[in-house]
Amino acid sequence: MAKGKSSNPADAFRKAQRAKELKKNKEARKSVRETQTIKRDTRDLESEIRSLKSRPKLAAADKTRLESLESELEYVNKVKEKYVAEHPEARDRVFRTHGDKSRRLPGHEDEDDEGGGGGRGGDKRLYDESGRLRDPTRSVYYDAVYNPFGVPPPGMPYKERTPEPVEESEEEDDSDDDDDIVMPEGPPPGSSDEESDDSDDIPLPEGPPPPKPPPIPSGPSNAPFMRPPLHFTGPPGQGMGMGQPFLPFPPSGPGFRPGMHQPGMPFRPPPQMQQQPMGQPGFRPRPPRPPRQPNMPHGKAPVVQDPLSDAPTQTYQGYRIAKAEGVAGLPARPGGGGDSAPVSGAGSPSLPAKPDSKTNSPAPSAAQIAAATISAAPVLRDLRKEATAFVPRGVKRKAAAAPGAAAGVRVNAAPGAGEVDADGDELRSKREDGPGLLGVLQGVFGEGTGAGTGTGIRQNTKGGQLSAGVVQESSRPFVCSNLILASISSPHFLAAFFNMTSFVFVTGNANKLREVQAILAAGDGGIKVTSQAVDVPEVQGSTQEVALAKCKAAAEALGTACVTEDTALCFEALGGLPGPYIKDFLAKLGHEVLSSNQSPLCLVCTSPPYIPVLLYPSGPPVALVMTRSTHSQYMLTPASLSSGLNTLLTGFPTTRATALCTFAYSPGPGSAVLLFEGRTEGHIVPARGPTHFGWDPVFAPEEGGGKTYAEMDGGEKNKISHRYRALEKLRVYLQDKARKEGKA
Numbered sequence: 084m085a086k087g088k089s090s091n092p093a094d095a096f097r098k099a100q101r102a103k104e105l106k107k108n109k110e111a112r113k114s115v116r117e118t119q120t121i122k123r124d125t126r127d128l129e130s131e132i133r134s135l136k137s138r139p140k141l142a143a144a145d146k147t148r149l150e151s152l153e154s155e156l157e158y159v160n161k162v163k164e165k166y167v168a169e170h171p172e173a174r175d176r177v178f179r180t181h182g183d184k185s186r187r188l189p190g191h192e193d194e195d196d197e198g199g200g201g202g203r204g205g206d207k208r209l210y211d212e213s214g215r216l217r218d219p220t221r222s223v224y225y226d227a228v229y230n231p232f233g234v235p236p237p238g239m240p241y242k243e244r245t246p247e248p249v250e251e252s253e254e255e256d257d258s259d260d261d262d263d264i265v266m267p268e269g270p271p272p273g274s275s276d277e278e279s280d281d282s283d284d285i286p287l288p289e290g291p292p293p294p295k296p297p298p299i300p301s302g303p304s305n306a307p308f309m310r311p312p313l314h315f316t317g318p319p320g321q322g323m324g325m326g327q328p329f330l331p332f333p334p335s336g337p338g339f340r341p342g343m344h345q346p347g348m349p350f351r352p353p354p355q356m357q358q359q360p361m362g363q364p365g366f367r368p369r370p371p372r373p374p375r376q377p378n379m380p381h382g383k384a385p386v387v388q389d390p391l392s393d394a395p396t397q398t399y400q401g402y403r404i405a406k407a408e409g410v411a412g413l414p415a416r417p418g419g420g421g422d423s424a425p426v427s428g429a430g431s432p433s434l435p436a437k438p439d440s441k442t443n444s445p446a447p448s449a450a451q452i453a454a455a456t457i458s459a460a461p462v463l464r465d466l467r468k469e470a471t472a473f474v475p476r477g478v479k480r481k482a483a484a485a486p487g488a489a490a491g492v493r494v495n496a497a498p499g500a501g502e503v504d505a506d507g508d509e510l511r512s513k514r515e516d517g518p519g520l521l522g523v524l525q526g527v528f529g530e531g532t533g534a535g536t537g538t539g540i541r542q543n544t545k546g547g548q549l550s551a552g553v554v555q556e557s558s559r560p561f562v563c564s565n566l567i568l569a570s571i572s573s574p575h576f577l578a579a580f581f582n583m584t585s586f587v588f589v590t591g592n593a594n595k596l597r598e599v600q601a602i603l604a605a606g607d608g609g610i611k612v613t614s615q616a617v618d619v620p621e622v623q624g625s626t627q628e629v630a631l632a633k634c635k636a637a638a639e640a641l642g643t644a645c646v647t648e649d650t651a652l653c654f655e656a657l658g659g660l661p662g663p664y665i666k667d668f669l670a671k672l673g674h675e676v677l678s679s680n681q682s683p684l685c686l687v688c689t690s691p692p693y694i695p696v697l698l699y700p701s702g703p704p705v706a707l708v709m710t711r712s713t714h715s716q717y718m719l720t721p722a723s724l725s726s727g728l729n730t731l732l733t734g735f736p737t738t739r740a741t742a743l744c745t746f747a748y749s750p751g752p753g754s755a756v757l758l759f760e761g762r763t764e765g766h767i768v769p770a771r772g773p774t775h776f777g778w779d780p781v782f783a784p785e786e787g788g789g790k791t792y793a794e795m796d797g798g799e800k801n802k803i804s805h806r807y808r809a810l811e812k813l814r815v816y817l818q819d820k821a822r823k824e825g826k827a
């Protein structure tokens with residue numbers, strides 16, 4: 084592989100294309116510059132040179148300036164000479180300075196001398212008597228549809244666009260006409276140009292000059308402004324002034340203005356009116372200018388946009404349109420028959436179709452040519468097309484795919500968010516109804532009834548908003564907004580609005596406290612418990628007396644409201660004993676010695692006959708205590724009352740017992756104490772189950788299905804226990820009390 088060359092043929096091709104393009108652009112720019120140089124008017128240059136030379140003494144700066152001007156003039160003339168050598172017929176248009184009369188064709192010596200001001204003749208030559216521009220198409224503001232008079236916007240100075248070489252020559256022709264200069268015989272200068280896509284040079288047509296234009300029918304000479312026809316709708320190749328009959332224009336009444344298109348009548352503007360009366364020698368009808376294409380600058384659209392050119396910038400759209408329609412559709416200009424108007428064959432059904440080079444359509448006949456009409460239909464701009472000319476291709480493709488969407492193919496920008504309807508709007512599917520906040524609250528606090536009292540939540544519609552009410556005794560619902568509902572879960576709110584209260588439970592028994600908390604937690608809530616261990620003396624007496632004394636002492640010790648609890652286990656057979664003294668009994672006796680889950684006790688008699696005796700704890704509560712009576716003999720004696728709480732009832736006809744719980748509430752020191760009792764009936768049975776809480780193993784409640792308290796789990800016991808029943812009464816009291824206090 085050669086060094087420095089790309090191994091990628093695609094890259095190499097791209098580079099070659101790029102180089103080719105750059106070269107072409109460079110040549111195009113060069114060509115444009117040369118074109119501008121060729122058409123440059125050197126009179127100002129020569130005038131300044133003469134002025135400088137006429138001075139007796141030149142300063143250094145003036146000398147430099149003179150040299151620069153001379154050098155510049157020499158360069159311009161050199162370029163012009165070169166061009167004239169290739170296009171001799173263009174000599175007069177190229178050399179038109181005062182100092183270069185020698186270079187001009189005979190008969191043109193006086194040209195430009197009359198103008199005085201040169202150039203474009205000043206204001207008086209710009210405007211006609213009625214103050215309108217003689218040639219509005221030269222105005223940079225000219226638009227065939229929107230500004231046919233070329234009037235500058237308010238506050239803006241009038242500016243002329245830079246003419247193309249061809250137009251320059253026309254311009255000169257026009258000025259010649261204006262100056263009443265008799266034109267020499269021969270082809271008009273304007274016919275020397277040839278339209279071409281390639282603007283690299285100024286091609287001049289070969290062959291004979293075009294014939295003289297046909298006579299123009301006379302029109303109203305007092306027409307204030309006549310615009311050249313916009314469209315020549317004759318067959319291609321037959322431009323104006325090609326010997327074809329020029330169709331007469333419809334008569335125009337006084338005050339006729341371009342653009343006043345009468346309905347149902349094709350608009351055919353009259354030919355350009357010149358100051359010189361038509362028909363006089365020297366009069367040459369101005370050839371029609373090509374109509375301005377939408378978004379195209381005036382005049383021809385050069386294929387290559389020269390950034391250095393002072394010509395109005397041509398838009399891309401204009402270039403595309405010119406290339407696709409205008410330039411491609413321009414007829415060949417045989418021999419240069421003056422400026423050609425774009426030919427439209429497809430625009431009118433009465434006109435012959437434009438010949439297609441691909442299909443080798445025959446050339447239009449004379450009849451077709453004769454039937455050609457000039458159309459001045461306004462050029463309608465497709466603004467939408469213009470605006471979207473630069474839309475990226477990818478977007479266009481998507482837009483082109485849009486009809487598919489109409490056929491049902493839709494893009495859901497939020498998949499999963501839901502179905503869309505025919506209009507693409509999301510269909511709001513009904514969500515499954517959940518309990519919602521209201522439902523949750525109602526599940527917790529109940530659903531308040533309309534007129535009754537009690538606590539509950541119910542929906543209330545007010546002002547379209549979901550509200551909730553708490554039905555209380557007053558039957559006056561508390562209405563709150565959704566925002567307040569959101570804060571209902573706070574304990575403070577619950578305590579305040581649902582009569583939640585708390586109390587201090589004075590006890591030294593952890594098992595008691597645990598059960599109280601569990602019972603309250605399993606209930607309908609609303610009561611918080613804190614515990615305090617206070618060593619208070621327990622008096623003797625009935626359960627009530629003991630409970631009252633205990634609570635009173637606790638309240639006084641604490642100096643505040645409190646709750647105490649006292650438990651009694653009352654054996655029926657013993658007249659209610661141990662009752663409130665069960666704690667001491669339990670402490671002394673404990674549980675029974677034998678229990679069903681213990682291994683059989685093997686007793687061995689050490690005296691003759693030494694018969695081993697196996698004793699099992701089943702059967703009647705017979706407990707035998709083996710005592711040594713002699714040194715060689717052991718005796719089995721009943722255990723009797725000597726051991727175990729459950730053995731207290733041995734020999735008694737009933738084992739029935741009552742578990743009694745008494746809660747005592749003191750509102751405070753010195754206040755009356757309230758008692759709340761709960762009872763659970765059962766039997767004293769041999770101990771079964773865990774032994775961690777008092778006499779639970781030996782108490783079998785009647786509702787327990789034969790189980791002892793100890794054999795039940797916490798939940799089971801707390802539903803039927805003496806403590807639960809007493810506590811429930813206390814809760815109801817405290818909540819009612821709180822409600823009443825809250826109400827007050």
Ligand SMILES: O=c1[nH]c(=O)c2ncn([C@@H]3O[C@H](COP(=O)(O)OP(=O)(O)OP(=O)(O)O)[C@@H](O)[C@H]3O)c2[nH]1
Nearest residue numbers: 590591592648649650665666669776777778779780
């Ligand atoms: O098996 C049991 N199941 C129970 O449900 C239960 N409740 C109380 N007890 C026991 O009965 C005596 C009560 O005496 P008691 O009321 O004076 O209680 P206490 O002194 O332990 O505490 P407190 O007085 O500080 O509250 C104490 O030995 C408690 O252990 C229970 N035993």
Ligand SMILES: [Mg+2]
Nearest residue numbers: 621648649666
């Ligand atoms: Mg106690």
